[in-house]
Amino acid sequence: MNYGNLDLAKLIPNMLEASAVTLEVFFLTLLFALPLGLLVAFGRMSRHRFLRWPVQAYQAVMRGTPLILQLLFVYFGPFYIAQEMGITGFKFDRFTACIVAFVLNYAAYFAEIYRAGIESIPVGQMEAAKVLGMTRWQTYRRIIIPQVIKRILPPMSNEFMTLVKDTALAQTIGVAELFRLAQTAQTQAFSTVPLVIAGVFYFVMNYLVGVFFNLAEKKLSYYR
Amino acid sequence: MKMYKALALVMALLMAGVCAAGCAAPQADPTAAPTVEATEAPQEEATPAPEEATEAPVEETTPAPETEETPAPADDQSLQKVLDAGQLVLGLDDSFPPMGFRDADNNIVGFDIDVAKAVCEKLGVELVAQPIDWTAKEQELNTGNIDCIWNGFSISDERKEQVDFSIPYMDNHMTMVVRSGEGIESNADLAGKIVGVQAGSTAQEALLAETELVESLASAPVEFKDNMTALMDLETGGVDAVFMDDVVANYYIAINEKNFTVLSDVLSEEEYAIGFRKGDTALVEAVNAALTELAEEGTLAEIATTWFGKDTTVVGK
Incomplete structure (x- = not known):
């Protein structure tokens, strides 16, 4: 490891500040992508093909292209498209574009996890609830979704952890998050230490994600 | 079950060992880039061991593995x-x-x-x-x-x-690139504007050294991975100026026929x-x-x- 001319007293507060941006991206993405993903999942399972097909196409694009490209496209794309149509100066704010891209991308993945969970519940339960006179909404809210949440926790923890690490891509469109700061500090100080510290920061964040999911699984294992 | 525990323990110890080794080693020699010289050392130290001994008294401050700093022609391979x-x-x-x-x-x-x-x-x-x-x-x-x-x-x-x-x-000047015809004609006009710069570049160093200019800006300079993304952001209005090498800027403007202007205010001159x-x-x-x-x-x-x-x-x- 190369220490170079490093000032830890300055670096650590700066990295904590940059971590705040990373956490903002993380939580805002979850806030919007988790509900959107559920909607997408229902769209994907719909009997109407005019709903199902567009949703499938959206998922194919989002899961089939790199997130880094989607970031650039969401940020720069609208300007150039608007320009083609004769409107100049149309543009998302940097941070907004970043969140939009992350939400669109992650909702596509979340949707498949929800769908796997929902389709794993035996159809008999749905039928039984119907016989008991429950509405579709009641069945989902009281019978299906609680079981689904339990089953999708492990794959969800995967996605959450990937999201923590993917936030490093936000720098592509100039959002100054943790990894950008670490790399800048690395060149300024000619030192690899900032990268190692960034690694520790990401690890701690993901450790906490892991702890959260373990707790949630324990809490929800009430029938065992 | 016991096997697993033993295995886990061994792996944890290994990890800890690797971490400790990685962190501890360079503190002995904070001035130079240690890892590399370590790998190169054997080749260069194989032959000139006696030579080093004669050299040692001349070098007063750092006698140990610093042969590369004052290389005798013979051992510079x-x-x-x-x-x-x-x-x-x-x-x-x-x-x-x-x-x-x-x-x-x-x-x-x-x-x-x-x-x-x-x-x-x-x-x-x-x-x-x-x-x-x-x-x-x-x-x-x-x-x-x-x-x-x-x-x-x-x-x-x-x-x-x-x-x-x-x-x-070659000589290189670092200047601001702005969208033409928007009233920014000198660095003084940049007050309250947003400036982009390539992360890790000397342009970034030079810009941050101009504290007065940086403080007059609307926000801290926006960092981009490369100059091309920064210029794209300039074109689409995300930033109002990009601080970069004029060699690159002039070439980019000429090739892409962009409506950009390179300001004549030179902040920093440097040599390639x-x-x-x-x-x-x-x-x-x-x-x-x-x-x-x-x-x-x-x-x-x-x-x-x-x-x-x-x-x-x-x-x-």
Whole structure:
């Protein structure tokens, strides 16, 4: 490891500040992508093909292209498209574009996890609830979704952890998050230490994600 | 179950050991880049052990493994290594037109590449252009993945501590690039505006040194991975100016016919040179000699004219 001319007293507060941006991206993405993903999942399972097909196409694009490209496209794309149509100066704010891209991308993945969970519940339960006179909404809210949440926790923890690490891509469109700061500090100080510290920061964040999911699984294992 | 526990324990210990080793080692020698020199040491210390002993009294401050700092010609194998390998590995950020970049056929081309080819011809070796991540350039050099950084690499005092520079071959000015006709005509007009800059570049260093200017801006300079993304953001209105090398800016504007203006307020003047590993003196000298020869023959001026329309080089002037 190369220490170079490093000032830890300055670096650590700066990295904590940059971590705040990373956490903002993380939580805002979850806030919007988790509900959107559920909607997408229902769209994907719909009997109407005019709903199902567009949703499938959206998922194919989002899961089939790199997130880094989607970031650039969401940020720069609208300007150039608007320009083609004769409107100049149309543009998302940097941070907004970043969140939009992350939400669109992650909702596509979340949707498949929800769908796997929902389709794993035996159809008999749905039928039984119907016989008991429950509405579709009641069945989902009281019978299906609680079981689904339990089953999708492990794959969800995967996605959450990937999201923590993917936030490093936000720098592509100039959002100054943790990894950008670490790399800048690395060149300024000619030192690899900032990268190692960034690694520790990401690890701690993901450790906490892991702890959260373990707790949630324990809490929800009430029938065992 | 017991097996698992034992295995887990062994792995945890291993991890801890690796971490400790990685952290502890360099503290003994904080000045130099230790990892690399460690790998190179055996080759160079094999023969000149007695020589080192005679040298030791002369070097007063750091007697131990610092032979590379004051290399006796005999144990500087840098040139010989390149000649033996038959190739010079040049590290570059391949999105830095016109110095080094990818052309339409995905070949690495550029002014620096053309000059490097001419230099390699003089040395009788082949040129290998190795794209690297610009923020990790020093590590690439120190770990021996590349022989030199040759990509519009400008001389700075900070960099001098980490690399050995060749003679400068070109001047470069750093200026603001703005959208034309929006009323920004000098750096003073930038108050309350947003400025973009390439992360890890000397432009960023120079900009941050101008505290008064930076404080007059609307926000801290926005950092981009490369100049092209920064200029795209300038075009689409995300930033109001990009602070960068005028060599690159002029070339980009000429090629893409963009409606940009390069401000005449020069914030920082610098020189482009080639960066080598500390202590690779023989290699540096050989390249310097080749550059001087190329300048005398007029080859350097020729290459410059094809890229910039005029001779912008400074070797031997």
